[in-house]
Amino acid sequence: MRFCLLGPVTAQSADQAIELGRRERLALAYLLLRSDRLTSTDRLIDMLWSDPPRTARQQLHNVIASLRRRVQHGCDELIVTRPMGYELRLGEHQLDVLEFRRHAGRGRDALLNGRYDEAEPCFASALALWRGAAMEDVTGEWADNLRASLMDERVAVAEAWLDCLFELGRHEEVIEAAGPLIVASPYREGLHEHRLRALAASGRRTEALEGYQAIRRTMVDELGIEPGAGLRLLHQRLLDGSDLPPRWSSPPRPRPLEVPPAPYLFGRDELLDQLEHELVPTTEPVVVALTGIGGAGKTSLAVAAAHRVEGRFRGGVLFADLRGSSAHPLVPHEIAARFLRSLGTPADHVPDNPDERLTLYRSTIADSPALVVLDDAGAEAQVRPLLPAAAGCAALVTSRRRLSGLATHARARTIGALGPQDAANLLIASSTRDDITREQAYAAAELCSGLPLALCVAGARLAVSTHVDIAEMLAQFRQEHDHLDGFALGDLDVRAALSTSYDNGLSVGAQDLLCALGLTAGQSWPRWLADIASPENRSLPALEELINVHFVEPDGRDRTGRPRLRMHRLVAEFASERARARWSTTAVRERQVTALRGWHGLAAFCDEQLDHGMDTVHGLPPATAIDGVIGGREHAYDWFQVEYGSLLDAVDRAIALEEYDLAASIALRTNGFLTVKAFDVEREAMLRKCLALPLRTLLRERLLRGLFAVLAQRGRDTELAPVAQQLLTAATEHGDPIGVQLALARCGSAASFVNRFEEATSFLIRAADAAAALNDPGAVAEARGRLAMVHLETGHPSEAEPLLAEVIRSERRLGASRSVAVWLVAHTDCLIEIGRLQDAAKDIEEAHAIAVAIGDEYGQATCGLRRATLLNRKGDVAAAWRSLEHNSPVLDRHAGAGINLDALRLRVDLLLAEGNWASAEESLTALLTARRRSPNTLELARDLARSARLRHAQGDPGAASDTQQVAQILRQLGLEKATLRLPSP
CATH class of the missing domain: 1.25.40.10 (Tetratricopeptide repeat domain)
Known part of the structure; x- marks a missing residue:
């Protein structure tokens, strides 16, 4: 079977083209480019659908099954199903991309040794495989990126081919071949340089000068830049009539490939695709920096990327571990000496002087452009002397520091934790066990917080403990988790990886601040917390140090415009562990309580700005004032919106410290906001948690009032x-x-x-x-x-x-606008029953305006329900339906039983008004079922009265039974028929 991607995606068997559908071409192209590697199901789904349907997994299965029927032809091992995806095993099958690279590689070897007559046909054969744009009938962002990357490879091979033609004296062929290539890549200066050199060598120097001016006008007009140094030098030689500059000297040199074996990665496909697209030989050196905390998988990613692109660099791939995070980092000139020897410089020709040695290294690599991988860089000064400065070269740097000083040279990428799905996949693959379920994998991966090193440790421990039940292992992980003991096996050790950065990369002040944050901060927290957590280290440099080594990451700005930061959970646990070793138990507790008082102070300030209409909260412990965090009254609501999760966490932290009054006070200061937002589940849980504590009676009273309110709202x-x-x-x-x-x-x-x-x-x-x-x-x-x-x-x-x-x-x-709104809704109900519908409409619109102003989502929906009831009483059933449908989702979400019974009753009334008996009966059945579980028999009577009305309209004799039940309930309650609140028939 022959597969072709250098043009339309095709599969051929015995010269017979196989017809493929659009998604089959997409899947086949992707599997071919990742041949002999696992491609995860999730990655294939994301590639095939921009918005995956619910049935995406089944549809993918169908696509793969169809591909197998069309292209395997009795070869069952072509596309193999693996536990987490699929693998295309190319074996003896042919792929034009690989053939292109094999021809190009043989050509580069011959060119490197000056054998132009051998190199030229190799390059020509490679270029002849192209039938148009790569994968020209496949669409999508990933395809566009790979298409651009393959095009860069094609142009690089074309330039090498033109070099051979020129050195062989076939100048007219260079001129003829360069034309179409320039049309396809008009800004590739190397192609223009080939054409101008060939024109000059053919005696057409004037035409070459005119060609340069045309190129310059195009670049200045369209790109706003002057041509590069190579073209400018060639132009100068053309003007003064001197000899043309050589394209490059190509003495025979070894081609090192020093990177370790390529690892298998999970969840990094997109990053690898981006690196593959960026690490392309161009007219300027390319530098990419991968930074992140220890254990994030930077080295593995760099090595995998280097293996993908090594064929593009005729000088090979150089690799060095700079040991920048250790106590004894290597110095640049030591690395330069080893690189020179790898590039063929005899040991006795390597200069002793460090500056001369680095100069020779840069000159050597310019002659034989290579990819330089610098792993674990400690600082910019360690990296900068080793960066290549010549065209055609590239550098890939990894570091635990941000390397901000390289911003003018490098494209920086922060490597973070894996998402839950990719983390679970990596853990399963690392464990090599087939008895671990997806649920267990997700649970174990969550303990690792997506850190690849932790996942590999967990997977390795599972792998070596095949006699131990998975559930037992998970329980053991949880017990060890708080002390990082569960994440060490052999030379894989999360604590050791973090300790290296802590011990060797931080000042004492930054270490103190990290320890304080480990005691007081969650995974995402506001900037002010760093100030009160460690008041002796409030200076910005300490926090900047933590950001520089990725222990702390910027997390944007919140709704109030204040900066936020985040910390990986395992880093927080490491910091807490170091804090307890650093400080006494009393000092640790003091820092934690100080932070909690800060949360209480801000919650108290903002709570007093909100117009939530709850009981006043007097008599609470004094709040710690924190100046400058809240911009003013207008930001109080936004602050709560951002921080209510942190406040719930603060309640738990205070309880753990046995600061019970403080826990209850934070809860009470948060209660008003949770009421306005109708976060009733969180609100009830928080209040009940605090009511279980030994509290002063005053606090207990306040909490009981809050609990009464949430239970009433939830029915x-x-x-x-x-x-x-x-x-x-x-x-x-x-x-x-x-x-x-x-x-x-x-x-x-x-x-x-x-x-x-x-x-x-x-x-x-x-x-x-x-x-x-x-x-x-x-x-x-x-x-x-x-x-x-x-x-x-x-x-x-x-x-x-x-x-x-x-x-x-x-x-x-009293100025309590939310309370005004609550009573306006009640007044609306009253006016509707009296028949003053116009006054009722005014009340409900005022109540709705108040709910909107204070951000009360549930209040707005309640007003919408009353508006629908009013519209129904006015006879505008269509408008009533619109209001009901708009507000029902919110009402149902906050209902205790998952469905708001008042909204369901109104639905029945509207269906009865339309004469839609079948739908009305269905809704009534659900309504009556729910009412019979309630002690409120009056509400049951109201719904039975509607049932009687429906049965009567249908001629159902059961109407009499419903009427009798209604009468019986009213007699028991001593009420009249007017209490049924039936709309006019």
């Missing part, structure tokens, strides 16, 4: 009464009259939610009396507003309306 009605009773008991024992009044109001609401209306009325009257005794008009109005909700529920909206209007006026005076 957990049966859980409210016990919480309200706990709150009343705590306030009574504490002798807190304000707390008692608030608890009475909540006891009343809890009773109302489960239809105990007489009990609710009694509690609420007591709450109003208690508020009056405290001379608190706002509390009086709030209690009377809750009483109004009882009137509304029991079918007396006219009695409820003035009380609700009163509480709205009171909240307006």
Whole structure:
């Protein structure tokens, strides 16, 4: 079988072309270019689909199966399925790209030794394999990059071929062949230089001078640059009539290939493709720097890239471990001596003087352009003397430092951790075990935080422990994880890799700051934390040192415009480990508590700026003020949006330190924001966690109020009464009259939610009396507003309306806009029942505007639901549907049962209004099923009344049964039919 990529993608068997579909060509081209290597399923999916469908894995399987049917022809070993992907084993099959490179390699060997008559046909044969643009019928970013890379190889071979023709005196052939090549690559100066030299050698010097001027105009007009040094020198020689400069001297030299064997990589395909595209011989030397923390896999990536591109550099590949992260880094002139010997310079010809030695190295490499791989560079000064300065050369540098001083020379790439999928694949491959499940692999990879070195250690430990159950190994990893003990095996040791950078690359101040951050920072954190975590090292240089060695990485700016940083989890664990060895237990605790007080201070400041309408939070421990972090009131909401996850983590940290009052205080300062955003799951978990602590009664009261609010919002009605009773008991024992009044109001609401209306009325009257005794008009109005909700529920909206209007006026005076919005929604319900639809519309629009202003997503959706109800009452069913569909996803997301029953009831009402009986019946069935699990029998009666209406419309005799159940419930509750809130039929 013969495969061709240097033109359209084709497969031929016995001179018979095989027809391939678009995705088959894509897959085949990619597998061919990665032949005899595993290509992961995920990588193939990403390559075949820009937006992979849910069925992508099955579709890929079908593509591969189709390819096998078309191209294998009895050879079952061509495309092999591997545990994590596929491998195309080329074997005896032919691939034109490999043939091109073999011909070109033989030509370079002959050219290197001055055998032009042997080199020329090799280069000609290589170029003859091209049938157009490489993979011209394959699209995609990866194809474009590889196409450009292959084109660079083609032009480099073409230039070598033109050199041979010139040296053989075949100048007219050079002129003729250079023309089409220049059209395809108009800015490749080497091609122009070949043509001008051939014109001059043919006696057409004037034409050559005119050609140079044309080239110069093009480059200045289109690129804004002058021609390079080679063309300018040639132009000068043409002007003064002197001898033409030689293209290059080519004494016979060895061609070293010093890089270690190519490793197999996971998750680095895109980076390798980019490096393959960048490491191309050009008219300027190319330098690429790969930087990252120890264990990130920089060396493996550099070695793999060097093996991919070594055929492009006729001088070979030089490799040196500079030992820059060790206590004894090598000096550049020592490396230069070894490189000179590798390039064929006799040992006794290597100069003793370091400067002369480096000068000879650069001259030698200019004569025989090579790729230079400089591994583990310690500093720019160690690297810079070894960088090639000549055209056609390239350098690939790896370092644990950022090497910012090379910015003018190098293209820098930071090598980070692997994603979860690639990390799991690497771990499975390293373990060589077939009894590890994907779930177990993901769990183990998560412990490694995507660091390739840690993954290799974990995989190696699994490999040597085949007698141990995977689950047992995972448990052991978790036990050892906090102390990095689980990540050491033989010479693979994460702690040792990080220690090298810590011990040899950091000042004492930077070491102190890293230790402090290991105690106080998470994986992503704000800049101010570094200042208070280590106040003695607040200077910028200490933090810059940590950034320079990749222990800390910049993480952009948050919504408030403040800088953020991040730290790999294993680095954080290493730093925490060093901190505990460096400082006493008391000193460690002091630093941790200081950071937590900083979080409390900022949360307290921002909480007081938010208009969340929650109970005031007086009597908490004093907050530590941190100046300059929050720009002002307008940034308070954005700060919470960015940091609420860190605040939840701070609560856990405070609990672990047994700073219980501080944990509860941070929780209470965060509660208002979580309420506005309806982050109810996180809010409830945080409050319950703190309520389990031994706290002062005052803090316990505040937490119980927050828990009551979140349970009410989530519709957990049966859980409210016990919480309200706990709150009343705590306030009574504490002798807190304000707390008692608030608890009475909540006891009343809890009773109302489960239809105990007489009990609710009694509690609420007591709450109003208690508020009056405290001379608190706002509390009086709030209690009377809750009483109004009882009137509304029991079918007396006219009695409820003035009380609700009163509480709205009171909240307006207090300036609590979110509370105004909450009561406006209740007032809207009341006005709808009275029939004052125009006034109801005004209320709900005002409430919605407030919710938008404070970023209350759940509040906006609640207003949208009321708007839909109002539109239905007005008879505009289509508009009601639009409002309901727009807001239902948010309402359902925050509902305790995963579906908002009020929204589902309105859906039933709209379907009934449209006469869509079948859909109405389906929704009613779901609604009634949910209601029967609830203690609120009044709501069940309201839904049964709708069921009776539907059955009556369908002529179903079951309508009578529903009507009887409704009547029975109303009798039990002592309520009238008006409480059913049925829309007009």
